[in-house]
Amino acid sequence: DAGVTQSPTHLIKTRGQHVTLRCSPISGHKSVSWYQQVLGQGPQFIFQYYEKEERGRGNFPDRFSARQFPNYSSELNVNALLLGDSALYLCASSSPGARGAMAFFGQGTRLTVV
Amino acid sequence: AQSVSQHNHHVILSEAASLELGCNYSYGGTVNLFWYVQYPGQHLQLLLKYFSGDPLVKGIKGFEAEFIKSKFSFNLRKPSVQWSDTAEYFCAAEAGGTSYGKLTFGQGTILTVHP
Numbered sequence: 001d002a003g004v005t006q007s008p009t010h011l012i013k014t015r016g017q018h019v020t021l022r023c024s025p026i027s028g029h030k031s032v033s034w035y036q037q038v039l040g041q042g043p044q045f046i047f048q049y050y051e052k053e054e055r056g057r058g059n060f061p062d063r064f065s066a067r068q069f070p071n072y073s074s075e076l077n078v079n080a081l082l083l084g085d086s087a088l089y090l091c092a093s094s095s096p097g098a099r100g101a102m103a104f105f106g107q108g109t110r111l112t113v114v
Numbered sequence: 115a116q117s118v119s120q121h122n123h124h125v126i127l128s129e130a131a132s133l134e135l136g137c138n139y140s141y142g143g144t145v146n147l148f149w150y151v152q153y154p155g156q157h158l159q160l161l162l163k164y165f166s167g168d169p170l171v172k173g174i175k176g177f178e179a180e181f182i183k184s185k186f187s188f189n190l191r192k193p194s195v196q197w198s199d200t201a202e203y204f205c206a207a208e209a210g211g212t213s214y215g216k217l218t219f220g221q222g223t224i225l226t227v228h229p
Contacts, residue, residue, distance in 0.1 A: 003157075004157075033216060033217070035217075035219075040221075040222075041221055041222070042118075042204050042206075042219030042220050042221050042222050043158075043204070043217070043219045044219070045216055045217060045218065048216050055216075056216045090157075090158065092217075102148075102160055102163060103160075103217060104160070105150075105157050105158040105159075106157060107156075107157045108157065
């Protein structure tokens with residue numbers, strides 16, 4: 001079975017530009033979450049989507065947005081890029097359960113803003 | 115606010131040494147707890163999880179963790195580490211019960227094992 005796939009793997013953008021990152025969850029998983037991992041830190045929660053609805057949002061500015069499609073894939077969009085947006089962006093998919101969900105992570109997209 | 119803290123940023127051990135990585139969380143209500151591992155160049159992988167029940171949970175590759183509610187801790191242990199355990203380890207938590215996978219991570223602990 002394919003795991004969580006993210007594209008592109010690496011990306012270089014200029015300050016002020018816009019970027020779109022993509023994620024395909026594990027087959028059967030309806031929940032997708034996005035995380036930002038800055039070098040030397042743990043992943044920080046950005047968004048969570050379940051059944052195409054936003055279920056959670058982390059402490060990130062409105063320049064960050066996301067959506068989930070009918071096939072449960074997801075996009076993360078970042079507008080007006082800043083140097084500080086340089087990070088590894090991780091997508092995780094999970095299948096919610098009554099006791100808890102296990103999140104499975106993709107390889108991530110390494111974004112460099114210059 | 116919900117938070118997770120890991121005590122050690124970098125741990126260096128020799129093969130066959132015992133390992134314990136500390137993790138404390140601050141959450142209101144019930145909590146689910148996880149340890150993830152990130153090997154060099156690879157994606158985050160789940161080592162083990164605690165949802166409820168037996169506070170001593172066993173994971174893959176000989177790792178185990180103990181949930182101590184009174185101490186708000188979920189420390190990771192392994193009796194004898196191997197060179198292949200060299201990686202970064204992350205403790206994570208989420209609100210218990212029905213969940214959609216919103217995790218709060220600690221800062222991570224880099225483990226270096228010398229042969």
